[in-house]
Amino acid sequence: MRVQLDYGKTGLDVELPDDRVVGLLQTQDAEPLTDPQAAIRAAIADPIGTQPLSELARGKQTACIVVCDITRPVPNKQILPELLSTIEQAGVPREGITILVATGLHRPNEGDELVELVGADVAENYCCENHHGKVLDEHTYLGTTERGVPAWIDTRYIEAELKITTGLIEPHLMAGYSGGRKLICPGIAALETVKIWHGPDFLEHPKADQGFLEGNPVHEENTLIAKLAGCDFIVNVTLDKERRVTSVVAGDMEEAFLAGVSFIEKHVKAPLPEAVDVVVTCSAGYPLDTTFYQAVKGLTGALPIVKQGGTIVIAASLTEGIGSPEFQSLFDDNASLEIFMERILGKEYFVMDQWQLEELAKVRRKAKVKFVTDGLPAETINGLFVESAATVEEAVASSLTEYGPEAQVAVIPQGPYVLPTVGA
Incomplete structure (x- = not known):
């Protein structure tokens, strides 16, 4: 079986044994919108749960529009012109408008x-x-x-008279789904907020996982913080595997977001009858697979369908390396994931981005990881609590030899954009 995994900007073709692959888990096709910009314009004019943006903008002198950073493939070039045109026509002066990139704790996006x-x-x-x-x-x-989470939010947003956020709704490894409230927390929140909200008291909760909103403390808390900050209007989209817009929701931060979740969850869930020995996945290609930090999302996405003691084989380009200096330091400072977990659960130890290593620890408690990339040398990969593999084919073959002739394989070509489940 020949399958293309989302990898970098080009994809990665892999050959897998037909007799062992029992599941090719992909998003269910949703019809792409024929005119996304017209759909965005219509959603802004007829929003969910609030007045049209043109009415909300009337009389305002300042506005802040929050957009995702480069790690999310949001079609800002289609969304922003409609938002800007609407609020300027309503009287908001251009010099009073700030477009704020929600980097969270990521690096800034500048220049090209x-x-x-x-x-x-x-x-x-x-x-x-x-x-x-x-x-x-x-x-x-x-x-x-x-x-116990101190809410610190970017002052440029707080002081704006009109507060707007944009975004993409997709499964998220901690908050259930991205989009909506996530543009505010963690998007424009301070480290002092994120370090508690992304701490083990939240992340070790069984509902702090992809696909869960009800009972998920990560979702509940950042919704609360976003409401403290205020949000007048959101525009969120969903995308298909070709990154084409399939739906647009706009309006009230909570109501519009939940409408978008209701749409996307019908298309991202992919069931398997039972868990498998080997899962082949990726980190959804560019821009999400540029660092090992981001690639962890591909690993957590495979957890529901891999057997205890099984293996996840992941391919990610890692064109920007491991991640932030702080994230890189965690691998030098901790001889094992067990030591790391003991330290963070003790509450005295904190390093920015430790939450992603905590997510990797969840993965490793259940499965082995074999990592395929041309972005980092094998010796570097082997120092990240995973095992380097030269090719996906080699990693799968060695795993099947280990698990025996009855071992089965599932493939997730789009990585964390898919929500795999076991059962009907």
Whole structure:
């Protein structure tokens, strides 16, 4: 069986044994919109749960529009012109508009990357700025939640008279689904907020997982923090495997988001009758597979369908390496994942981005990991608590030899964009 995995910007063709592959898990096709920009315009004019944006914008002198950073393939070049046209026609002066890149704790998006993100016209003619999560002075304190999370949100957003967020709704390894409230927390939240919200008290909860909203403390808490910050209007989209827009939701932060989730969950769930010995997956290609940090999402996405003691084989380009310096330091500072978990559960130890290593620890408690990439040398990969493999074919063959003649394989060509399940 020949399968193409999403890998970098080109994809990766792999050959797998037909007699062992029992599941090819993909998103269910949703018809792409014939005119996405017209659909965005219509959604803005007839939103869910709130007034049209043109009415909300009337009389406002300042506006902040929050967009995802480069790690998310949001069609900003289609969304932003409609938003900007609407609020400017309603009277918001261009000089009062800030487009804020929700970097969370990621690096800033500047220069050519900013142009790629928002389009040349917007980059040249509007104030486009990056969020800096590690600069506390650029945030406003909104109070501490009952669960003990201090809410610090970017002051540029808090002080804007009109608050708008955009985004993409897809499965998310901690918050259930991305989009909606996530543009505010963690998108424009300070490290002081994220370090608690992404701490083990939240992430070790069994519902802090992809596909779960009800009872998920990660989702509940960042929804609460987003409501403290305020949000007048959202525009979120869903995409198909070719990154074409399949639906647009706009309006109230919670109602529109839930409408988008209701749409996407019908298309991303992919069932298998039972768990398998080997899962072949990826991290959804560019821009999500550029770092090992982001590639962990491909691993957690495979957890529901791999047997205890099984193997996940993942391919990711890693064109930007491991991740932040802080994330890289975790591998030097901790001789094993067991030591790392003991330290973070003790509450005295904290390093930014530790939450992604905690997610990797969840994976490794259940399965082995064989990692295929041409972005980092094998010795580097082997130092990341996973095993390097030269090719997907080689990794699968060795795993099948280990598990015996009855071993079965499942494949997730789109990685974390798919929500695999076991059962009907």
